[in-house]
Amino acid sequence: MKIIQRLKKWLNKEHGALIIESAFVYPIMFFVLMFLLYMGNMYYLKAKINSVVSQEAITYAARFADPNQEQFDKTIPTSNQGDTQVTKELYRYLDVFNLSDYGTASDVQKNELVKEIEDTGFYAGMTPANITVETHKVHNYVVYQTYEVTVNYQLKFPIRFIFSKDVVLLNMTAHEETPVIDTSEFIRNVDMAVDYVERTETGQSILTTLDNTYARIEKFIDGEKKPDPSEAVAGGSGTYTVTDLDAAISDKCKEYYDKYGPNLTAEQKQSLYEELLDLYKKTAPQNRGDLLVPMNAEVIDGLQKSNYGKGDVYFVTYKWETGNETVESTRTMKTMPVGTVFDRLGSPYGKCVGQVNEDGSCAKVSQRSIPYYFEGDDATQQASYHRYVVKVEITKSNLIEQIEKKASSVSEKERMKAAVNKYYDNKIPVYGNNGNQDGLAYGEIASMFGEPGGGYQYDMPLDMNDLYNIGMIDVVKNY
Known part of the structure; x- marks a missing residue:
């Protein structure tokens, strides 16, 4: 009896409770720590393999753009180094549909990548397994190219679930697709050619034609x-x-x-x-x-x-009754803040634009006093109707600043700056008695060509095409 009583007394002490708690807690803590170590290793492996694949794509994209790059990657280049027998890939854009094996890595190159991935990891039992290189080639998209590398692999998680004979295998994929960028020499040569073209009259004519063509294509794609x-x-x-x-x-x-x-x-x-x-x-x-x-x-x-x-x-x-386009008593200089919506009934090469009200309504055709044939009086239903929105407040100072930054050539810059200066020299004496003299000529449209007028218009310093090209305005879609 004394032995049983002593045992009960001993179990009631803290030492007994500690043993029981340890029997439950220590194994759980051990498994949690092991789980964290293995999970940390798994995330490290995933990040490391992603990095290897990303670097592989970047390296081969550079080598594809310049075949000499592989030699320079492996050795320290000297002044006389470089394989002059290696030709540039001048025709690499011709395989539009990727029908051939052109631009695909060899088995030797793929095996080098597999070997590099196999050597990754801290624990011997958790190295990547079943590594396969699914994609290792260039893709041609007519106007640009990319190099893609995709690797599939498995990571073994060294824990078996209850009643399971096999360990857990995690299927992973690492993917990277990077652009093939032309060499710096090619880019410099293209820039030099563009600069030369911009400084010739014929070249400027070509660029203007290309700009107009692009604008029409963009307009068609956006929808009008x-x-x-x-x-x-x-x-x-x-x-x-x-x-x-x-x-x-x-x-x-x-x-x-x-x-x-x-x-x-x-x-x-x-x-x-x-x-x-x-x-x-x-x-x-x-x-x-x-x-x-x-x-x-x-x-x-x-x-x-x-x-x-x-x-x-x-x-x-x-x-045109030049000078009498607006009612004299209504003339003022008015600013166009950012977000202002206005319209034009005609081509983007004109300067007179109409006011769009807050509710979206605008002047009718007859209120604009313009000498053209239209079917009906609803301006918005005419094929030549367009709406624009102000991106940069249209003032003299902002116009000059945008021209300096955005003009496509020196001659274009001088032409537009001269037009802006002439505009304010001519308009301020006529419209500048009221309003902000840094603004725009604004007034009620007068009666002309047998039309009553009555709408309100702004007379711009530059046409819509110029204002768009220097970033002052944008086109409102669906108009």
Whole structure:
């Protein structure tokens, strides 16, 4: 009995409780620590293998752009070093559909990558296993290329679940795709060629054509709101395209210019107006673009010939009442803060734009007093209607700053700066009695060409194309 009593007393002491607690806690702590060590090793392996694969893709992308790079990677280059027999990959963009093995790593190169991955890890039982190089090649996307490396592997987790015979295998994938960048010599040569082109008159003409082409493509991709084709004029064939109509208008004006000269009689103006209107109506509304024809014979002033770097172009001139475009009592200089939305009914090469109200409404066609033929009075339903939004507040100081930063060439910079300075020299005496003289000429549109006017317009220092190119405005999509 004494022995049992002593045992009970001993178990009731703290030493007995500590033994029991240790029997439960220590094994759990041991397994937790081991689990953390193995998990840490697993994440280390994953990060290390991702790094190896990433470096592999970057290295082979550099070697693919410049075959001499592999030799320079392995040795310290000297002044006379370099395999002159190795040619550059000048035709590497031709394999558009990746049909050949061109640009694919060899088995030897893949095995080198596998060997490097196998040597990774802290614990012998947890090194990567079943390593396979799924992808190790260049991809051609016509205008650019990438080099892709993809590796599949397994990590063994040295713990078996209850009633399981096998250890846990974790399937992993490391992937990297990096661009193939041309060598610095090639980039410098291209920059030199671009600089040379920008400094020649022919080159500037080419760049202007490319800019206009890009703008049209971008506009087509973004989508532009056009009238419903079902609203086409009855009897119109709708077979002309914008290019057809542009050429047809110029050819018709040339025909009259060659026959009668730049100054036409009233009868000749009436005949020209009717023929131009017939061409316009033969073109479906969605195909007219920004092209416009006279609203009647009375608004025609004459004909003019000009050259825009693509041959002679002939067009109609109009009887603009210069200086009387706005009601005198409403004239002021008004700023256009960032976010202001405005519109234009016509091509982006004009400078007069309309006010868009807070509710999104705008002036009707008749309120704009412009001498062109339109179908209906809703400006937003015309093919040549566009909306823009201000990105940089349009002031003289901001215009000069953006021109300095964004002009495509020295000649373009000088042209635009001269236009801005001339604008403020001319507009401030007329519009500058009120408002901010660093702003824009603003006023109510006067009655002209038999139209009532009544809308409000801004007269810009530069046309929409220039303002867009120097980052002052952006195009509002779907208009």
